[in-house]
Amino acid sequence: QVQLVESGGGLVQAGGSLRLSCAASGRTFSSLVMGWFRQAPGKEREFVAVVSRSGGQVAVGDAVEGRCSISRDNAKDLVTLQMSSLKAEDTAVYYCAASNKGGPLPYRIYEFDYWGQGTQVTVSS
Numbered sequence: 001q002v003q004l005v006e007s008g009g010g011l012v013q014a015g016g017s018l019r020l021s022c023a024a025s026g027r028t029f030s031s032l033v034m035g036w037f038r039q040a041p042g043k044e045r046e047f048v049a050v051v052s053r054s055g056g057q058v059a060v061g062d063a064v065e066g067r068c069s070i071s072r073d074n075a076k077d078l079v080t081l082q083m084s085s086l087k088a089e090d091t092a093v094y095y096c097a098a099s100n101k102g103g104p105l106p107y108r109i110y111e112f113d114y115w116g117q118g119t120q121v122t123v124s125s
Contacts (some may be wrong), residue, residue, distance in 0.1 A: 001026050002026040002027045002032065002114040003026050004022055004023070004096045004098060004114055004116035005023045005116060005117070006020060006021070006096045006116045006117065006119040007021050007022075008020040008021050008119065009094060009119030010120075010121070011122045011124060012086055012122070013086075013123070014086060014087060014088060014123055014124060014125045015086065016086050017083060017085075018083055019083075020036070020082075020119060021081075022034070022080075022081075024077045024079070024098060029072075029074055029077040030054070031053065032053065032098040032099065032100065032114075033051070033053055033099040033100075033101060034051050034072055034079040034096070034097070035047070035048070035096075035107070035112060036050075036081045036094060036095065036096060037094070037095045037097055037112075038090075038094045038095065039095070040089070040092040045095070045109055046092075047061045047107045047108070047109075048060065048061050048064055048068065048070075048094070049061065049068055049081060050070065050099075050106060050107055051070045051072050054074075055072045055074070058070050058105075059107060064083065067085045067086075068082065068083045068084075081094070086123045088123050088125040091121060091123045093118040093120050093121075094118060094119050094121050095115055095116055095118045097112035097114065097116070098113060098114040098115075099111055099114075
C-alpha cells in the first residue's frame with residue numbers, strides 16, 4: 001500500500017507563490033506516476049499537474065497553465081508542486097495522487113490509485 005503525505009499548504013496572499021510537497025512510502029517511488037489535484041468548496045476535484053516516473057514528462061491543467069510546475073526527486077521519494085501568481089480561485093484542498101498506469105500520462109481521477117489526505121491552500125485577495 002502506498003502512503004502519501006502532503007505538506008506546505010496554508011494562507012497565501014494573491015499574487016504570491018507556494019510550494020507543496022508530497023512524501024511517498026510503501027512502494028518503489030520511481031514505479032509510480034505522481035500527480036496533484038485540487039478541490040474547491042462545492043466543486044469537483046480538478047486535475048492540476050502530473051509527472052512521469054522519470055520526471056522527464058509533465059503535464060499541467062488548463063487552470064494553472066503558465067503558473068505551475070511539478071517535479072520529483074526519486075532519491076527522496078518526493079514530488080513537489082510549485083505555483084506562482086496565485087489567485088483567489090486557487091483556493092482549494094490540494095491532493096497528491098499516485099498512479100500505476102502505463103502509457104500516456106494520466107490526468108483523470110479514476111486513473112490514480114492512491115491519494116493523500118490533502119492540504120488546504122487559501123489565497124487571500
